[in-house]
Amino acid sequence: MRDVAIIGVGHTKFGKSDKSNMELFAEAGQEAIEDANIDRKKIEALFMGSVLPMFEDGQMMPAVYSTSELGLGSIPSTRFEGACASATVAIRDAYMWVASGQYDVVMAGGAERAMIMGTPFATRTFMMGGHAATEGPAGLTFPGAFAMAAVLYSRFYEIPLQKLREKMAHVAIKNHKHGALNPLAQWYKKYGDLTVEKVLSSPVIADPLTLLDCCPFSDGGAALVMCAGDVARKYTDEPVYVLGTGQGTGGALARLEDFTKPPSRIYSAKMAFKKAGLTPKDIDILELHDCFTPAELIALEAMGFFGEGEAADATVDGQTEIGGKIPTNMSGGLIGRGHPIGATGASQAYMIVQQMKGAAPKGNQLDSVPEIGMVDTLGGDFGTLCHLILGRTKR
Secondary structure, eight states, X not given: OOOEEEEEEEEOOOBOOSSOHHHHHHHHHHHHHHHHTOOGGGOOOEXXXXXXXXXXXXXXXXXXXXXXXXXXXXXXXXXXXXXXXXXXHHHHHHHHHHHXXXXXXXXXXXXXEGGXXXXXXXXXXXXXXXXXXXXXXXXXXXXXXXXXXXXXXXXXXXXXXXXXXXXXXXXXXXXXXXXTTOTTXXXXXXXXXXXXXXXXXXXXXXXXXEGGGBOOOOEEEEEEEEEEGGGGGGTOSSOEEEEEEEEEXXXXXXXXXXXXXOHHHHHHHHHHHHXXXXXXXXXXXXXXXXXXXXXXXXXXXXXXXXXXTTHHHHHHTTTTSTTSSSOBOTTOHHHHHOOOXXXXXXXXXXXXXXXXXXXXXXXXXXXXXXXXXXXXXXXXXXXXXXXXXEESSOO
16 A cells, blocks of 8 residues: 555635535635646546535535536546545545555545525434434434533533533633634634633533534535655645544444443544554644534543543643643634534644644644644544544655
8 A cells, every 4th residue: 555645735714605515625626736736637536525415505416516617527526425524534535545556646525515504404404414213203413412422421420510511611612712713714703712601601502512512504615635655745845644544333322332432433543543553642633523512522532632531621721722732623623613514524634734734823833833633523423433644754
């Protein structure tokens, strides 16, 4: 298997857009091509994450028409659907195709236009990523699933629920602070001065989660140009290499003994670390799936960055901030940056690449340029987990 590098990245503004999925992806893809300084004719395949284009645009094959929008000719194009992990799964597959030698240069990423559906319909369609036979009849939504996870976390680790709510609020405060500094974020220049009291007093969505504990519905696109590692420096002086990837599969929540230790995430993260020959101690920066504040705590522990029941206090202590043990979601994360579900994983990878180029927004860039970063993306309620480990140098 060959080394694979990311040589160009592109990203639209997240928020509400009048553009279709295809137009959003094409905007990000064009930027990625220009960033890679590459002739589009060299791109041999396209891998696109998109979850609900049939409901958003009445369009079943956005990858096909995104390829056309970008003027890429008749190259193979494939849509990937892994709920909110769709773009990360697309990037992982793209990586394997290049590593295998089948292709030399490809494009991967994703797009979503969720806001056109409106909150009630978007909530209904998003929940199609859960287990329809058991979770649908119970009226479960994703805020409800992570509200249950927060209650379980409180019980298992004997943290009074009100105390845990206060600790979770620090996730929202941190991520909104960084989202307010990110010009590409949905909440740019907003919510940068939250307090625990403001988070707790915002409207209740699913007890104990309030509005500011939750990520928003979003529109947006993000894309990467990837190539064989041995030719990467033909196009850029700052390639970022894919060091390891992982993917794991879960099942219905009813079959999970413990939401706070999702086996799919543990499996996927271990796979990525093994492929990269690394451990959590080697990671300098992390973009993880903080769809809700308890999700960030669960992810940090499942991946091995903190012990069981430790992530809440670690967050309060600043260990996930710049200068801390593992700076997490310096882009704002899903909570502060936005969550266009088909694009999120590519957005996370984009943000890691920008950090490694020293090009992250002021106030979000680490004090020293990170050497190794990690992407964690969750699809559904732990149904699909996917991880990427990226580095400035080959290993």
